[in-house]
Amino acid sequence: MDIEKHQGGKIMDCEKCKQEMVNLFDTNVDSMLQESILKHINQCSDCQKEYHNALEIISMLKPKLQPNAPFLLKQNIMNQLKMEDTEMKTQDPKVKKISPRFKKILMVAAIVTMAMVIIPIVNNNPNVFNGTARAANSLFENSIRATQLVKSMIVKLKVRTLANDNFSLIGANYEMVNHTIYKSFSNPDKWRVEKPGRVIVCDGENQFMHIVNVQEFYKAPSYHNMIEDFKGLLEPEKILIKEQYNFKKDGSTLSMKVTDGLVYLTVTDKAQGDFTNDYMLNTSIGESDNRREYVFDNDTKLLKELKIYLVEGKKETLIVSLESIEYNASIDPSLFVLDIPKGQECIDLAVVPKGEVFTNITSKKAAEILFNGLSKKDWSLVAPVLIHYESDGELSGDMKEKFGGLTLLQLGEPFKSGQYAGEFVPYEIRLKSGKIVRHNLALRNDNPNGVWLIDGGFSMD
Ligand SMILES: [Zn+2]
Structure with a gap:
């Protein structure tokens, strides 16, 4: 994908994609245009990154947008785009290629939109800036300046x-x-x-x-x-x-x-x-x-x-x-750069997990299958639920040694708490060594295949 970016024809696609990306966040745009933008994003890692950046900022703004704001937002982005295009032409062509344009534009949009929401705070709190317009304007200018000043x-x-x-x-x-x-x-x-x-x-x-x-x-x-x-x-x-x-x-x-x-x-x-x-x-x-x-x-x-x-x-x-x-x-x-020793396994969190045994069941059932599997030393059965620990389907010797042959003593009822996307399942096990371990297994299934995965409460320490 990176190679494509350097081919002449693709540069225009990326440029156009970044310019038109804003249309993905507008409901009044024809679906053909949105589709072609999405199609490009799906094939281009560079534009994908811009898209995720945009999503992050847009999601921050969205709940508080006024009914007519999407239009306003778009106008601001478009105006800013035109402004930047003019600026860019006078610069070294290399600068254009590396300009984090869309990111900056969304920043501008965020700040412009913020001028609408900052008002109630200012009215209720005498300590906050007086002169909303001036404050918003100064935030806008300075924040843009800051991103340029700080290397x-x-x-x-x-x-x-x-x-x-x-x-x-x-x-x-x-x-x-x-x-x-x-x-x-x-x-x-x-x-x-x-x-x-x-x-x-x-x-x-x-x-x-x-x-x-x-x-x-x-x-x-x-x-x-x-x-x-x-x-x-x-x-x-x-x-x-x-x-x-x-x-x-x-x-x-x-x-x-x-x-x-x-x-x-x-x-x-x-x-x-x-x-x-x-x-x-x-x-x-x-x-x-x-x-x-x-x-x-x-x-x-x-x-x-x-x-x-x-x-x-x-x-x-x-x-x-x-x-x-x-x-x-x-x-x-x-x-x-992180130095990863040669031959060292590196678990890829972007890999979509597979594991039918751990789908369409409760978190408690998933915990039960895990502990029974470890008890019977059925390593291939338990590997899918442990991919955050061992990604290649093969459990490490240490893990087999510690948990193999354990006895499941008790499982509690699953519960949710705080901001954790998954559930906690209380457990009590006796290891082969005789040691009793009581903890809450953290399991989540918020992945495309809905596979339960363990990401806490289960430790090799
Ligand atoms: Zn692209």
Whole structure:
């Protein structure tokens, strides 16, 4: 697909695709045009990336759009396109090829649309900018400028988490763990997020994750979200806009003041998700009552400081502390490549899972099949539900050794909690070694084939 892009005829297709892509988000466009755009997107990895980027921003905007806004949005995008076309012609033709045009245009659209929603906040809160138009305008200009000014950044953070668990995991009782984010605002963007037990690298096309303690490697396309809550920090030029745009009135508060060239923004939020069962409560920033304190540079609107507190009643715990953020620092390009040892298996998360045995059943039944299979050492039976652990259909010796011949003692009723897309199944097993393990198996079937897959609560440690 990459080769196609370099052929003369295909360049126009990509250009046209990116220009017309906006029509996919409009209901009043003829389906023939939409079809031909989709057809191109399906065949072109480059345009696919643009499309996912557009989807992300559009999905952020959509719920709050006014009835006539799609038209307005489109007009703004079209005007911006014309403007850019004129600009581009005066530049080096190489610049045109690498310009992240659509991304920038959607940013513009996002900010223009935001001018409509920012009004109620301004009216209700005397601390927020006065002069909506001026504020929106300045956000618009500065955010665009910021994306052009910033070529790279290095962020150092401390997060209360476990060094070798998911990036979004937090907990009031965990120790502070050092994190470093490296980002190159090139086209495509490249970045690296690391803590002692886990590293994720995006080389622009794919993301690679290394889980250090179990020496496992994972791969996914760049638009997958492997770093979870840290995603926002990769785009420090959008935080100020996103926080205001995503502001929810129920139980949340937002205050902003500008002093001495700095913008102080404080947002308090209630835990988001289903907490009928509170298993996941306070395990991630989104799934906890929290307060986020930001400081931005008022000229560039770039992030300078950040502290996030977990709020449990009257008790507050600092869970994220930004230690330093350095823009336009020089970064060794080798940091954007993950060294995968030769012969090392790398699990591809984009592969559509197959496994009829684990489809059209309850999560509890899937757990039962898994444990009975491990009990009988029927490795090929259990392999499909474990593809996030072992992707080639062959379980590792360690896993066979630990779980083979176990005894299933008890399975509880499945429950949902927080923002987890799947279900949790409580279990109690006795390993061959005699050790009793009690935990909640995390299973999800939100994949095209509806296959139950285990992605937590089952550990080789
Ligand atoms: Zn294309």
